[in-house]
């Protein structure tokens with residue numbers, strides 16, 4: 001990352017290619033995906049976003065990244081530009097480093113929250129490469145559970161009705177549905193809501209992850225298989241080395257959208273729902289206005305999922321395989337203790353990647 005950036009070639013030789021008409025989505029039989037707010041491409045846009053994140057928008061990044069109310073503005077939003085190769089990770093890392101050095105020299109009173117925001121951001125740039133390296137080392141995680149002892153636990157239980165409700169933002173859990181609807185319009189949602197969407201699909205709905213992964217990949221403008229498949233497996237509990245995290249969609253709503261601002265925006269059916277019921281609208285069915293009742297009982301579904309996943313985790317041989325996975329994929333920076341689920345936490349963003 002410290003190496004000089006490769007310069008642009010001084011000269012490009014002319015190519016002699018006859019280009020046919022570029023096909024339109026319609027000519028390929030593709031439907032308009034309706035993502036009207038999707039980010040637009042160009043190298044300049046990517047660099048502009050980075051610049052105004054580092055110099056203007058980013059100060060409260062650490063605190064504001066978890067809520068979808070603030071994350072659209074407070075996160076850098078450079079991921080699609082990285083994924084398409086319009087800007088390079090090394091370039092972003094070096095520009096960020098320069099900003100960190102400038103902040104170090106600011107008078108104490110002017111630093112505000114900038115030092116911790118920049119630390120968190122720079123750390124995530126490292127995660128980017130860490131995850132991509134895992135995929136490089138083991139591309140089979142696109143298709144198979146990272147830890148083989150999870151094979152067979154979900155595969156035969158795939159409930160297509162649940163899958164359709166989840167994809168369409170019709171599960172009856174407002175934070176899940178608002179997040180899905182926002183994702184489908186923007187082509188982007190923040191980390192915490194991505195994790196919650198996958199956790200809900202994998203645990204509460206007990207859906208095996210590959211179809212979930214492909215659907216989300218088709219929505220994310222920043223789809224990057226290296227990060228995506230590692231994260232999908234982490235949030236589905238199939239790596240065997242990360243702690244199990246089953247997000248409660250009601251608590252996520254209360255914590256990250258306390259006034260229901262995000263939910264009211266994305267679920268117009270609930271426009272007349274009094275605020276005190278916005279995270280549990282089924283308790284006031286009179287105002288549902290066509291919004292569905294929950295497709296599963298949160299507590300029951302969570303308990304069933306936890307029982308099943310922990311029964312694998314506690315079974316014979318699990319630890320042995322986990323240790324092999326840690327050896328293969330674990331960061332060489334921090335030493336591990338036997339069959340370790342990660343203990344360190346990074347504020348809002350869940351656990352550090354192993």
Ligand SMILES: Cc1cc2nc3c(=O)[nH]c(=O)nc-3n(C[C@H](O)[C@H](O)[C@H](O)COP(=O)(O)OP(=O)(O)OC[C@H]3O[C@@H](n4cnc5c(N)ncnc54)[C@H](O)[C@@H]3O)c2cc1C
Pocket residue numbers: 065075076077078079080082083121124125127128129131189190191192194195198220222223224225227228231232235
């Ligand atoms: C289920 C799931 C799937 C995901 N799939 C993708 C994907 O396909 N492509 C993708 O770029 N990110 C993915 N992420 C990680 C993360 O959500 C996005 O990188 C982030 O939301 C992008 O927005 P940003 O550029 O504003 O990020 P910022 O918070 O501003 O971070 C800057 C950059 O750091 C990197 N980064 C941030 N968070 C992570 C993380 N947790 N792991 C690895 N790198 C990170 C990204 O390159 C990001 O662009 C996924 C997360 C989950 C939970």
